[in-house]
Every structure is written in structure tokens, then in C-alpha cells.
Amino acid sequence: MHEVSLMQNTIEIALEHAHQQGAQKIQRLKMRVGEMSGVVPEALEFAFDVCTQGTIAQGAQLEIESVAVVCYCPNCEQEFQPEDVFYECPQCHQLSNHICQGREIELTSLELAEFYQGD
Ligand SMILES: [Zn+2]
Known part of the structure; x- marks a missing residue:
């Protein structure tokens, strides 16, 4: 599953960052996922649960x-x-292949905790 390897990479970045900051716990992660990225958010959430185990x-x-x-x-x-899937300009009706956004999959923010406080 594409989402799992993607999430593994994202978690690795997050863990590395947390480590550098001396954090003991990651509380929240925010990601931006483009509609054209081909990633299914539900699958990403599932992958997140799997990849963060332990x-x-x-x-x-x-x-x-x-x-x-x-x-x-x-x-x-x-x-x-x-x-729709054809990127037609609403004004001149030319097809555009300049995609400014919608393909990204990125980690945008992390909320860290210095000490693990338990649940
Ligand atoms: Zn145009």
C-alpha cells in the first residue's frame, strides 16, 4: 500500500524532529494532502495508526x-x-498543465511534548 510507505517516511521525519527537540512525545501532526496526490486520507489515517505503534x-x-x-x-x-480532470481555463478554455498546488503530501506541523505524561 502506497500510503503506508508514505506514512513511514512522514513519521520518520516527525520522530527525527522530535528527537532533535528533545521531545518525549508527539501529540499532534498536521499534514497537507493534495487532491491530486493520489493518496486516500482514510488510508493515510490507517497507516498512521500502524506506523506509530511503539x-x-x-x-x-x-x-x-x-x-x-x-x-x-x-x-x-x-x-x-x-x-474536472481536464484542467481547462474557465476564461479562454485552454488546457493548462501548470499545476500550482494539489499534488503535495507534506508534514506541516508537529506538536511536541517535552515529557511523557501518560494517558
Ligand atoms: Zn486562460
């Missing part, structure tokens, strides 16, 4: 922010949100 991120809250697709039309020099 780590300091276990039991942490995962927040997934969905990012809409935004394209850029060089003709009209403006950004637009495509209506």
Missing part, C-alpha cells in the same frame, strides 16, 4: 488538510480551480 507518536492526533487543485493559465495570467 513510537513516541503513538496515540498522537493526525490532522489532514485537503488541498484543492489550482492551475495557472499562462494566457490569462491567472490561477483557477479546474472543474
Whole structure:
């Protein structure tokens, strides 16, 4: 499953960061997931539960922010949100292949705790 390896990488980054900060626990993670990233948020949440087992991120809250697709039309020099899988500019009806956002999968913030306080 694609989401599992993706989540493994994300957790690794989070754990590394927590380690550098001397944190004992990760309380919350926020991610941005583009609508065009091909990732299913539910699968990501499931992968999160699996990947955090036995780590300091276990039991942490995962927040997934969905990012809409935004394209850029060089003709009209403006950004637009495509209506369907064809990225057609609503003004000049040219197809655009300039995708500004919607493909990202990234960890945007981490909430750490210095000491593990238990549940
Ligand atoms: Zn246009």
C-alpha cells in the first residue's frame, strides 16, 4: 500500500524532529494532502495508526488538510480551480498543465511534548 510507505517516511521525519527537540512525545501532526496526490486520507489515517505503534507518536492526533487543485493559465495570467480532470481555463478554455498546488503530501506541523505524561 502506497500510503503506508508514505506514512513511514512522514513519521520518520516527525520522530527525527522530535528527537532533535528533545521531545518525549508527539501529540499532534498536521499534514497537507493534495487532491491530486493520489493518496486516500482514510488510508493515510490507517497507516498512521500502524506506523506509530511503539513510537513516541503513538496515540498522537493526525490532522489532514485537503488541498484543492489550482492551475495557472499562462494566457490569462491567472490561477483557477479546474472543474474536472481536464484542467481547462474557465476564461479562454485552454488546457493548462501548470499545476500550482494539489499534488503535495507534506508534514506541516508537529506538536511536541517535552515529557511523557501518560494517558
Ligand atoms: Zn486562460
